[in-house]
Amino acid sequence: MEKISVKAARLAEAIGKQVLVRGWIRTRRDSKGGFSFIELNDGSSFASLQIVADGSLSNYESEVKHLTAGSSIAVEGEVKASGGRGQATEVLATKLTLLGGADPETYPLQKKQHSLEKLREWAHLRPRTNTFGAVTRVRNCVSRSIHNFFQEDGFLYIHTPIITASDCEGAGAMFRVTTLDLEKLPRDGSKINHALDFFGKPAYLTVSGQLEGEIFACSLGKVYTFGPTFRAENSNTSRHLSEFWMVEPEVAFNELTDNMDLAEQFLKRIFKDALEQCPEDMAFFNEHYDKTTIETLQKIVVTDFRRLPYTEAVEILEKSGEKFEFPVKWGIDLQSEHERYLTEKHFQGPVILYDYPRTLKPFYMRVNDDDKTVRAMDVLVPKVGEIIGGSQREERLDVLTQRMGEQHLNPDDYWWYLDLRRFGTVPHAGFGLGLERAVQFITGMANIRDVIPFPRTPGSAEF
Ligand code: ATP
Ligand code: MN
Numbered sequence: 001m002e003k004i005s006v007k008a009a010r011l012a013e014a015i016g017k018q019v020l021v022r023g024w025i026r027t028r029r030d031s032k033g034g035f036s037f038i039e040l041n042d043g044s045s046f047a048s049l050q051i052v053a054d055g056s057l058s059n060y061e062s063e064v065k066h067l068t069a070g071s072s073i074a075v076e077g078e079v080k081a082s083g084g085r086g087q088a089t090e091v092l093a094t095k096l097t098l099l100g101g102a103d104p105e106t107y108p109l110q111k112k113q114h115s116l117e118k119l120r121e122w123a124h125l126r127p128r129t130n131t132f133g134a135v136t137r138v139r140n141c142v143s144r145s146i147h148n149f150f151q152e153d154g155f156l157y158i159h160t161p162i163i164t165a166s167d168c169e170g171a172g173a174m175f176r177v178t179t180l181d182l183e184k185l186p187r188d189g190s191k192i193n194h195a196l197d198f199f200g201k202p203a204y205l206t207v208s209g210q211l212e213g214e215i216f217a218c219s220l221g222k223v224y225t226f227g228p229t230f231r232a233e234n235s236n237t238s239r240h241l242s243e244f245w246m247v248e249p250e251v252a253f254n255e256l257t258d259n260m261d262l263a264e265q266f267l268k269r270i271f272k273d274a275l276e277q278c279p280e281d282m283a284f285f286n287e288h289y290d291k292t293t294i295e296t297l298q299k300i301v302v303t304d305f306r307r308l309p310y311t312e313a314v315e316i317l318e319k320s321g322e323k324f325e326f327p328v329k330w331g332i333d334l335q336s337e338h339e340r341y342l343t344e345k346h347f348q349g350p351v352i353l354y355d356y357p358r359t360l361k362p363f364y365m366r367v368n369d370d371d372k373t374v375r376a377m378d379v380l381v382p383k384v385g386e387i388i389g390g391s392q393r394e395e396r397l398d399v400l401t402q403r404m405g406e407q408h409l410n411p412d413d414y415w416w417y418l419d420l421r422r423f424g425t426v427p428h429a430g431f432g433l434g435l436e437r438a439v440q441f442i443t444g445m446a447n448i449r450d451v452i453p454f455p456r457t458p459g460s461a462e463f
Helices: 116-121 130-152 210-220 256-277 279-288 293-302 310-319 336-346 397-406 411-422 435-443
Strands: 018-030 035-041 049-054 072-081 089-100 203-205 222-230 243-252 306-309 351-357 373-381 385-392 428-434
Touching: 018 049, 018 089, 035 072, 049 072, 116 130, 130 222, 130 256, 130 279, 130 435, 210 222, 210 243, 210 411, 210 428, 243 256, 243 435, 256 279, 256 293, 256 351, 256 373, 256 385, 256 428, 256 435, 279 293, 279 435, 293 435, 306 310, 310 336, 310 351, 336 351, 336 373, 336 385, 373 428, 385 435, 397 411, 428 435
Parallel strands: 049 089, 306 351
Antiparallel strands: 018 035, 018 072, 035 049, 072 089, 222 243, 243 428, 351 373, 373 385, 385 428
């Protein structure tokens, strides 16, 4: 008797084996011939395994004929060739044990389709649906692919801190971490006495591992971080989470063009792996959520990404004749509607925009010779918009200090960051990819809340 997954039991190689399979029932269908078909899923593959439960089973009348969707069972039996459509095998049960029933009166996931919004309220059960099984497997594939891509190329995986005391990494509003009693805050005159807090000063959840990543890149060459990231912005959009996972490579001696090359190869690799390693899940997304997703990804992996300066993008938008809600002129932060025009209408594919106005971007991005723009780059894709943001970093101590002044930052708070420019400074560059935006793009799921197991958004941290 071999313990086997549904995925393994579905392979023709399994025919003839005596196996034990366990999982959750999707459907049960009774045949007039006195036996039943059970669709069993255990998450190992999109497709379920057909169990044939014969009337001769000792508990056939008492249990098998009453099995309901969502119940968990263990089945022993032989894998046989199957004549059924879409399956090479089935298991003829010799023993079927009910592990846990699911009362059809109260089990929420009945056969009828539930809206994605409704399923968010049942985040503890939605992994049992086709959609969330598929999302989970693709998300896993992308995570593995990210590590493989960097590991195969000699990058070191760096675990950067989640709690940080540098309060203005430039990336957005932060969540405070404190053990102070909020009902009785210790005061020093009218101000809060932060010295009494856990770390002796204000601390926050990280918005990016970049600055710490730079430390390791400027010692060890090629590194990446991949971890949870927190943004306390009140942005209730389909592309923003309060807690998400970000991948941030950082490479010494790379300039902006190298950074673009890396970002392009990286995205192509994860798209290609998803297509190759999750064909069933991708076919499902293509059929039920976005009829173009497979074709779009296939095209992207073989096409060079368009690269163009921010200034040219603004010219294209100005000449487009489109009525934008936010009018376009040089110096504005591009809005989602502008990004979508460029990627969906004008170029019909991914675009890397670079050399943004210095006033729009954080202090650490390298200033260009024109003094007006910085070596920033954003990778934009259809529908999702910005999927990657990155830059070549400012390696010149004097320019960096001046930029901090411009943005009202205190260089003393960044003494260690400035030390990297004092001792053996080198050109270097990196970027951040939001894992969920990547999974959103690959699957074609419209809302980012449906590609993370337990979404955290303003007003919602259930489960
Ligand atoms: P946006 O303009 O879309 O709000 P950003 O410019 O603030 O993003 P960066 O600081 O450049 O984002 O972060 C790098 C990447 O992290 C983004 O390109 C995106 O893929 C992802 N990302 C940023 N903020 C979020 C968020 N709130 N939820 C999910 N992913 C995010
Ligand atoms: Mn960005």
